[in-house]
Amino acid sequence: MTVFLCLVFFLSGASALLFESIWFQLAGITFGNSVWAAALILSSFMAGLALGNALAAFLGKKIQYPLRFYAVLEATIAISGFSLVLIFPHITKIFVPFFQLFLSDPWILNALRAISAVILMLIPATAMGATLPVLVKALHKESPNFGKILGILYGWNTLGATAGVLAGEILFVPWLGLKGTACFAAALNILSGGMVYCLHLQKKLRYEPEKESGNKKQENSISFLALRFCIAGFICGFILLALEVIWFRFIGLFSQARSWDFSVMLSVVLAGISIGGLAASWLFSIKQDAQKLLPFILFSNAIFVVVLYASFSTVVGIFILYPFKVSVAFFSLFLMFPVSFCSGMAFTMLGKALYSEIQAETKATGLLTLANTLGAALGSLCAGLWLIPNLGVEKSFFLLSLFYGILGLLLCQKKDFSLKQIPASTTLATMACLIFLFSLVLFPWGIMENHYLHYPIHRFLEKGEKKIASREGITETIQYLQKDILGSPYYHRLVTNDYMMSGTDLKSKRYTKLFSYLPVALHPDPKNALLICFGCGSTAKAMTDTLAFEHIDMVDISQDIVELSHILYPKGHPAKDSRVQMHIEDGRFFLLSATKKYDLITAEPPPPKCHGIVNLYTKEYFKLIYNCLQEGGMVTYWLPVFLLEVEESKSILKAFHEVFPNASLWTGAGFQWMMLGIKEPQQKASYQNFQKQWDDPHVGEELKALGFGKPEDMLSLFIADGKRLQEWIQNSQPLEDNYPRRLTSEQPKEDNSLHEYLEFMNPRLSWEAFKKSPQNIYPKNLESYFLARETLTEILEKEKKPVALFHRAKKNPSLKNSLLWVFNSDFYAQKILSESIPIKEANSQEIWNHLLAQAALENDYARANKILELAEKNAIAHYGKEIYYQFRIYFAFLEKDIPKAKNLAQKYVSLCTEQDKAEESMDIYWNWVCRALEGSG
Numbered sequence: 052m053t054v055f056l057c058l059v060f061f062l063s064g065a066s067a068l069l070f071e072s073i074w075f076q077l078a079g080i081t082f083g084n085s086v087w088a089a090a091l092i093l094s095s096f097m098a099g100l101a102l103g104n105a106l107a108a109f110l111g112k113k114i115q116y117p118l119r120f121y122a123v124l125e126a127t128i129a130i131s132g133f134s135l136v137l138i139f140p141h142i143t144k145i146f147v148p149f150f151q152l153f154l155s156d157p158w159i160l161n162a163l164r165a166i167s168a169v170i171l172m173l174i175p176a177t178a179m180g181a182t183l184p185v186l187v188k189a190l191h192k193e194s195p196n197f198g199k200i201l202g203i204l205y206g207w208n209t210l211g212a213t214a215g216v217l218a219g220e221i222l223f224v225p226w227l228g229l230k231g232t233a234c235f236a237a238a239l240n241i242l243s244g245g246m247v248y249c250l251h252l253q254k255k256l257r258y259e260p261e262k263e264s265g266n267k268k269q270e271n272s273i274s275f276l277a278l279r280f281c282i283a284g285f286i287c288g289f290i291l292l293a294l295e296v297i298w299f300r301f302i303g304l305f306s307q308a309r310s311w312d313f314s315v316m317l318s319v320v321l322a323g324i325s326i327g328g329l330a331a332s333w334l335f336s337i338k339q340d341a342q343k344l345l346p347f348i349l350f351s352n353a354i355f356v357v358v359l360y361a362s363f364s365t366v367v368g369i370f371i372l373y374p375f376k377v378s379v380a381f382f383s384l385f386l387m388f389p390v391s392f393c394s395g396m397a398f399t400m401l402g403k404a405l406y407s408e409i410q411a412e413t414k415a416t417g418l419l420t421l422a423n424t425l426g427a428a429l430g431s432l433c434a435g436l437w438l439i440p441n442l443g444v445e446k447s448f449f450l451l452s453l454f455y456g457i458l459g460l461l462l463c464q465k466k467d468f469s470l471k472q473i474p475a476s477t478t479l480a481t482m483a484c485l486i487f488l489f490s491l492v493l494f495p496w497g498i499m500e501n502h503y504l505h506y507p508i509h510r511f512l513e514k515g516e517k518k519i520a521s522r523e524g525i526t527e528t529i530q531y532l533q534k535d536i537l538g539s540p541y542y543h544r545l546v547t548n549d550y551m552m553s554g555t556d557l558k559s560k561r562y563t564k565l566f567s568y569l570p571v572a573l574h575p576d577p578k579n580a581l582l583i584c585f586g587c588g589s590t591a592k593a594m595t596d597t598l599a600f601e602h603i604d605m606v607d608i609s610q611d612i613v614e615l616s617h618i619l620y621p622k623g624h625p626a627k628d629s630r631v632q633m634h635i636e637d638g639r640f641f642l643l644s645a646t647k648k649y650d651l652i653t654a655e656p657p658p659p660k661c662h663g664i665v666n667l668y669t670k671e672y673f674k675l676i677y678n679c680l681q682e683g684g685m686v687t688y689w690l691p692v693f694l695l696e697v698e699e700s701k702s703i704l705k706a707f708h709e710v711f712p713n714a715s716l717w718t719g720a721g722f723q724w725m726m727l728g729i730k731e732p733q734q735k736a737s738y739q740n741f742q743k744q745w746d747d748p749h750v751g752e753e754l755k756a757l758g759f760g761k762p763e764d765m766l767s768l769f770i771a772d773g774k775r776l777q778e779w780i781q782n783s784q785p786l787e788d789n790y791p792r793r794l795t796s797e798q799p800k801e802d803n804s805l806h807e808y809l810e811f812m813n814p815r816l817s818w819e820a821f822k823k824s825p826q827n828i829y830p831k832n833l834e835s836y837f838l839a840r841e842t843l844t845e846i847l848e849k850e851k852k853p854v855a856l857f858h859r860a861k862k863n864p865s866l867k868n869s870l871l872w873v874f875n876s877d878f879y880a881q882k883i884l885s886e887s888i889p890i891k892e893a894n895s896q897e898i899w900n901h902l903l904a905q906a907a908l909e910n911d912y913a914r915a916n917k918i919l920e921l922a923e924k925n926a927i928a929h930y931g932k933e934i935y936y937q938f939r940i941y942f943a944f945l946e947k948d949i950p951k952a953k954n955l956a957q958k959y960v961s962l963c964t965e966q967d968k969a970e971e972s973m974d975i976y977w978n979w980v981c982r983a984l985e986g987s988g
Contacts, residue, residue: 103180327395
């Protein structure tokens with residue numbers, strides 16, 4: 052019977068985690084994914100579990116047929132759980148009108164969210180919470196060893212939960228979608244309940260209802276010692292769930308927070324708890340009073356929290372370069388498994404201690420799970436909303452380790468120290484306590500700031516950049532990088548957790564500001580605009596620089612992102628514009644509850660493969676955007692194809708196109724694509740209206756700095772629309788809320804994907820499509836501008852052969868503004884250098900680089916060669932030796948100084964160790980220069 056019930060409870064655990072993950076995802080879609088919303092949804096679910104625990108604790112004694120009752124619970128979970136999945140997409144019609152009344156009052160809004168979530172999840176969560184106490188009652192009649200049966204049932208149920216997490220991520224959600232997975236989960240519950248009901252019919256286990264004592268107060272009271280164990284269960288739940296939140300944030304510094312990463316981390320925690328419960332069960336099978344080891348277990352956890360945090364860099368150093376699926380698994384196993392294992396043992400031991408005191412198996416299990424669940428709910432809330440933003444990860448680890456140690460001390464039995472022969476458990480606890488105290492004394496203060504926070508920025512950090520600010524916020528860990536030129540800020544880059552999220556460098560500014568500039572040029576009269584996701588504020592700045600807008604709503608989920616962005620805008624912060632209203636809210640929830648209509652909605656959310664972001668790229672989400680647009684309104688949306696497989700990009704495009712039949716695709720900067728959708732009927736645009744932005748002194752200057760010297764430069768970014776776009780995506784499935792795993796966690800196969808993207812971006816094909824496009828408002832031929840785009844893409848993507856790129860850009864008048872980019876300079880850098888700087892005063896690589904770019908732009912090739920010559924004398928090398936001499940020879944040809952060019956070629960060959968190869972390479976280059984510049988030699 053024990054083996055049979057363990058199998059049943061394994062299936063039940065798998066179903067519970069499948070349901071839980073689906074409910075949380077759907078609840079996030081309905082109530083938002085803001086920190087408060089997510090925390091309240093989790094707490095609501097925990098409240099349901101706690102109610103089930105409480106009902107089992109105080110009413111479980113009346114259950115005469117626990118196996119039959121358990122079967123009813125499983126059926127209840129199956130029916131109510133699956134019904135909830137079907138109901139979620141439709142409940143917005145009920146709740147949204149109430150939410151709209153309180154959008155400006157977050158306290159009432161969050162209260163409404165919590166109440167709504169509790170109502171929705173109350174029945175299935177309550178049934179789930181009652182399953183363990185009821186099954187313990189059934190098995191206890193056959194095996195009176197309470198600690199053994201509690202540990203084995205708890206262990207197998209949690210092991211099933213582990214399997215459910217991984218199976219859902221790897222198999223069921225990708226294959227079946229959310230509804231299909233929920234159906235499978237319900238089938239597991241029906242199977243579990245049916246198996247147990249068959250066992251009930253066979254065994255006919257019956258408990259006589261306990262006789263009433265007549266004293267209700269005494270009957271429902273518990274002793275001080277029992278209360279102490281319940282409090283200990285509460286604290287253990289609090290610490291472990293708080294640690295789980297902190298662990299996930301901490302490991303996020305070394306992993307890009309994909310859905311796979313979170314599934315693996317959660318499965319490691321559950322696996323540790325499971326194996327810990329099974330280990331405790333085994334201990335109780337050989338030692339009935341194994342609960343005496345509880346102080347030792349708690350002290351061990353206190354030690355693990357400190358030691359594993361302090362030594363985590365060791366495992367990072369070994370596995371950081373492994374594939375992400377491997378590295379995140381080892382990170383999780385190292386950091387989280389030991390503590391989770393001990394937590395599983397501690398739960399079982401606390402249960403046995405509590406049972407020894409009250410001698411009622413159902414009540415003991417119910418009270419323990421009630422206390423543990425309530426502690427867990429509070430722990431997750433406290434860690435996310437208070438510990439991390441106020442204390443940070445490092446101090447939180449110290450505090451939670453201290454809590455474990457104090458709890459271990461409180462659970463030590465004084466009588467054990469007074470015996471002539473001190474028990475082995477007491478000796479172990481004493482030794483562990485001393486090690487714990489020693490670990491606190493040697494706690495590695497400062498390792499977070501001085502070491503761990505360097506990992507996420509290390510692979511992004513470029514020469515000359517420095518970290519200027521960091522914050523462990525509520526939703527993410529934020530770090531800002533800054534590059535200076537002559538002590539003045541040149542650009543900034545924003546790193547959140549382990550991802551370079553945004554920046555104000557040239558390439559980033561070019562495509563993010565295009566999200567505003569292009570629709571403003573195409574729309575005849577834009578008045579109201581909505582920006583979703585603030586980032587570094589480049590799009591926001593482009594919108595506030597546009598005087599046509601009368602009102603601008605800006606939405607971001609992170610208060611910390613918005614606050615820290617003041618570093619970028621010491622003057623003229625976009626959010627301070629009088630037309631702007633800032634909302635700290637989930638973008639999807641804002642659209643769901645919005646009452647306004649907009650002429651422009653633009654969004655640059657985090658990459659679609661980041662955890663919890665996929666629902667900002669689905670068909671249902673784009674439908675929300677459509678509903679919030681005025682007739683003729685436009686939406687621009689980021690599509691980072693370099694992060695996606697081709698089929699994944701097509702899936703997003705298909706979802707967008709099905710909502711916006713009038714959709715077009717543009718390239719902002721290389722593989723940073725932009726989708727543009729128009730709500731019919733499209734208002735007729737004119738070239739005269741399009742070029743207005745270039746007449747604005749401030750906006751026009753910014754457009755030129757971004758490489759848009761003329762309106763033609765912007766129009767030539769068009770890739771496809773209409774028939775060509777439909778043909779490209781016609782065989783793809785749209786990304787939908789029900790099928791989120793149409794985006795995988797895999798990295799794209801770069802060579803294959805980029806090759807297909809380049810083919811689709813073919814400038815000639817794009818030009819042919821543009822001629823038939825409704826976006827073609829230019830009266831003249833733009834073919835030359837389109838053909839220049841290929842060179843521009845190679846420059847922005849920093850392709851090799853910079854001399855050839857410079858030559859191609861120099862020959863094409865439409866690329867004049869991009870000549871600086873070949874040398875990694877731009878107009879922003881030139882503006883900083885606008886005050887005359889004698890060459891001899893410039894003593895760093897970056898200055899030489901910008902001065903070289905300036906000379907080349909001004910066609911002062913003698914000066915350019917002089918700069919390169921002085922750079923060589925000062926041992927300042929930006930390029931490799933070969934490219935350095937290629938540029939010098941090229942500039943000498945442009946000076947028409949062929950003898951100088953020949954001397955430079957000979958000097959290069961003489962400096963090379965393999966002179967034969969160098970001479971052959973130089974001959975090829977020389978011939979190319981002669982042909983390219985029609986020189987002689």
